[in-house]
Amino acid sequence: MTTFLRLRPLMRVETLVLAVIAWIVATANFAWWGAVGEGRDWTQPSNWIFLLCCFAALVALHFVLLAPLAFRWVVRPLLTAVVLVSAAAAWYMRTYAVMLDPTMIQNVLRTDTHEARDLLNLDMFAWVLAWSALPVAFIWMVKLRPVAPLRALLVRGGAVLAACVVAALAFFAISRDLTSFMRNHKEARYLVTPGNFIYGLALQSAHRVEDVHVAREPVGTDAHFVRIAYEKPPRVLVLVVGETARAANFSLLGYARETNPELAQAGVTAFSNVTSCGTSTEVSVPCMFSPYGRANYDERRIRNSEGLLDVLVRAGYTVKWLDNQSGCKGVCKGQGIAYEKLCSGDECRDQDLARRLSEELPQVENNTVFVLHMMGNHGPAYFKRYPAEFRRFLPDCATAELRECSREQVVNAYDNAILYTDHVLASVIHTLNDDPRRLDSAMIYVSDHGESLGEHGLYLHGIPYAIAPEYQTHVPMVVWLSRQMASSGDVDPGCLRNKSHDAFSHDNLFHSVLGLMDVRTAAYHASNDIFDGCRGGGIARSLAQVRIDKGR
Numbered sequence: 001m002t003t004f005l006r007l008r009p010l011m012r013v014e015t016l017v018l019a020v021i022a023w024i025v026a027t028a029n030f031a032w033w034g035a036v037g038e039g040r041d042w043t044q045p046s047n048w049i050f051l052l053c054c055f056a057a058l059v060a061l062h063f064v065l066l067a068p069l070a071f072r073w074v075v076r077p078l079l080t081a082v083v084l085v086s087a088a089a090a091w092y093m094r095t096y097a098v099m100l101d102p103t104m105i106q107n108v109l110r111t112d113t114h115e116a117r118d119l120l121n122l123d124m125f126a127w128v129l130a131w132s133a134l135p136v137a138f139i140w141m142v143k144l145r146p147v148a149p150l151r152a153l154l155v156r157g158g159a160v161l162a163a164c165v166v167a168a169l170a171f172f173a174i175s176r177d178l179t180s181f182m183r184n185h186k187e188a189r190y191l192v193t194p195g196n197f198i199y200g201l202a203l204q205s206a207h208r209v210e211d212v213h214v215a216r217e218p219v220g221t222d223a224h225f226v227r228i229a230y231e232k233p234p235r236v237l238v239l240v241v242g243e244t245a246r247a248a249n250f251s252l253l254g255y256a257r258e259t260n261p262e263l264a265q266a267g268v269t270a271f272s273n274v275t276s277c278g279t280s281t282e283v284s285v286p287c288m289f290s291p292y293g294r295a296n297y298d299e300r301r302i303r304n305s306e307g308l309l310d311v312l313v314r315a316g317y318t319v320k321w322l323d324n325q326s327g328c329k330g331v332c333k334g335q336g337i338a339y340e341k342l343c344s345g346d347e348c349r350d351q352d353l354a355r356r357l358s359e360e361l362p363q364v365e366n367n368t369v370f371v372l373h374m375m376g377n378h379g380p381a382y383f384k385r386y387p388a389e390f391r392r393f394l395p396d397c398a399t400a401e402l403r404e405c406s407r408e409q410v411v412n413a414y415d416n417a418i419l420y421t422d423h424v425l426a427s428v429i430h431t432l433n434d435d436p437r438r439l440d441s442a443m444i445y446v447s448d449h450g451e452s453l454g455e456h457g458l459y460l461h462g463i464p465y466a467i468a469p470e471y472q473t474h475v476p477m478v479v480w481l482s483r484q485m486a487s488s489g490d491v492d493p494g495c496l497r498n499k500s501h502d503a504f505s506h507d508n509l510f511h512s513v514l515g516l517m518d519v520r521t522a523a524y525h526a527s528n529d530i531f532d533g534c535r536g537g538g539i540a541r542s543l544a545q546v547r548i549d550k551g552r
Contacts, residue, residue, distance in 0.1 A: 105200025243376030246450030
């Protein structure tokens with residue numbers, strides 16, 4: 001033991017920080033080095049100079065970022081945490097070809113344990129162990145040189161200043177080349193570890209602190225239900241929020257495989273040209289329930305304002321959110337909105353949503369909106385999303401480690417989950433259609449975002465919207481109307497089908513639901529209502545009655 005203690009190197013805190021950062025920059029940034037090195041001729045010395053200057057600049061900048069926090073009594077746990085998270089981030093980016101931008105960090109922070117388990121596997125733990133064992137052992141083996149506080153402060157300040165100079169010189173040497181690369185690949189900065197997740201964590205923490213003191217902006221304070229001139233049973237809408245379903249794999253929208261056999265027999269209208277607000281649940285769900293949407297996207301405003309459900313409550317609707325996912329992302333936190341989490345186990349099936357609806361529907365006494373938040377096609381464990389009887393497309397990938405499966409197996413598992421979603425939606429329709437009170441009822445299904453299934457080496461979702469592939473933003477939307485709603489003239493199904501190939505987006509949902517549910521408010525814009533121009537009853541009859549009454 002004495003010999004071992006003598007062999008332990010003695011170094012300053014600054015030297016330890018520099019050594020660990022150099023290791024991370026060199027070994028945890030495969031995506032970054034692959035991006036900046038793509039297409040370069042390595043027989044040219046200038047390209048090696050570019051690579052070395054990039055390395056020097058990144059090491060220096062990360063030193064400037066971490067050194068001020070690396071006090072002698074916290075430097076070991078701090079660097080250990082950075083090494084472990086960097087190794088995990090490198091595995092995640094390498095395996096699924098994703099970027100750790102602030103939105104992806106937000107997704108990680110707000111995921112639940114059920115979702116997180118699907119991303120934790122032996123491959124990841126083996127990777128983290130392989131790439132972090134050596135630096136972590138080094139961090140805890142070295143002896144740190146004791147330095148008087150004033151001298152330590154001066155040395156630390158000088159080291160940070162020197163790092164700034166090194167970073168500036170390195171950048172100056174390659175400024176033309178690097179600036180050109182970053183101009184054409186703006187999102188590449190999110191490939192640099194650990195800067196990407198440190199920046200994301202800092203940004204999300206700052207937003208959370210700010211949001212605590214922000215009052216929710218009211219929306220649709222003048223909202224009211226336009227009552228028609230004769231008695232009718234309650235009006236019911238079931239709004240189904242799908243998860244990770246992409247339009248490309250819906251047979252209703254032209255996919256070669258029959259993934260929607262039950263919906264095809266249910267008299268639905270499927271919209272073929274719908275785009276999502278984001279590429280993740282954290283972005284899309286708040287956005288689709290907001291009046292602001294993608295066209296005027298402001299994440300903080302959307303999160304700190306009321307939305308569609310608040311307006312419906314204000315108009316007198318009963319609103320209930322039934323969840324089989326990781327929560328409503330703040331959409332259902334308003335007063336008067338009931339929330340129920342259906343399942344927290346490992347085998348949460350979306351059929352539970354349809355079953356719960358069948359239990360709730362007979363108790364409905366006034367106008368009601370149910371929101372069903374599906375588990376849908378949440379990856380990477382697609383095989384967990386459907387029961388054995390829906391394993392129609394074989395062989396299917398029976399693991400969350402997608403790279404262990406062929407692309408055919410991944411697609412088969414994904415399509416089986418779409419097939420099961422088709423069954424669940426058909427069950428919802430049957431529940432509404434079979435109600436003996438002949439309700440004015442409707443179902444709207446729309447997915448929150450799409451998914452990549454190995455195209456161009458990409459898996460899952462969450463790519464920054466500006467560069468996201470169409471598979472992650474082109475989503476299915478399906479509308480079903482009861483016979484009562486269609487026959488009474490509330491909505492003309494033929495007119496709606498004629499619109500099924502028009503371009504729509506999540507931005508249309510807020511206004512379309514208000515229009516369909518006969519809610520009048522200044523926040524409603526008919527130009528964004530999918531049903532506008534296809535409605536002959538409801539509001540139209542009521543307004544006609546109002547004009548008659550005024551004329552008497």
